[in-house]
Amino acid sequence: MKKCDAETTVGEMKEAVLAFAKARDWEKYHRPKHLAMSIAIEAAEIMEHFQWLSEAQADEAMQRDEVKAEVAEELADVLMYCMELANVAGIDLAEAYFAKLAKNEKRFPADEDWKAKWER
Numbered sequence: 001m002k003k004c005d006a007e008t009t010v011g012e013m014k015e016a017v018l019a020f021a022k023a024r025d026w027e028k029y030h031r032p033k034h035l036a037m038s039i040a041i042e043a044a045e046i047m048e049h050f051q052w053l054s055e056a057q058a059d060e061a062m063q064r065d066e067v068k069a070e071v072a073e074e075l076a077d078v079l080m081y082c083m084e085l086a087n088v089a090g091i092d093l094a095e096a097y098f099a100k101l102a103k104n105e106k107r108f109p110a111d112e113d114w115k116a117k118w119e120r
C-alpha cells in the first residue's frame with residue numbers, strides 16, 4: 001500500500017510506528033534518551049551522503065534517483081524516531097510543529113531583508 005503526504009495524517013504515522021514497536025515488544029527500549037540519540041544518528045546518516053561533496057556536487061547528487069532513494073530512507077528513519085519520541089513523551093507533533101512555525105515567523109519576519117543578512 002503506497003502512501004503519500006497529501007493523504008496521510010501525522011496521527012496515522014505515529015500509530016504505525018507504535019504498532020511496529022509493540023509487535024516486537026520494543027516499547028521498553030524506546031526511552032526518550034535512546035530515541036533522541038537515534039534521531040541524531042539517523043540525521044548523520046543523511047549527512048554521510050554529502051560528507052565530502054561540494055555544495056554543487058551535493059545538489060547534483062540529489063538529482064540522482066539512487067541517492068534520492070537512500071536519502072528518503074534515512075529521512076524516514078529520522079521521522080520514525082521523531083514519531084516514537086512524540087509517542088513516548090505524549091507530544092502532539094502537529095501542535096508543536098505549527099506552534100514552533102508561528103514562533104519562527106515572529107523571530108524571522110518575512111519583511112526583513114534576509115538577502116542582505118545572508119549574503120554579507
Ligand SMILES: [Mg+2]
Binds near residue numbers: 045
Ligand atoms: Mg538509517
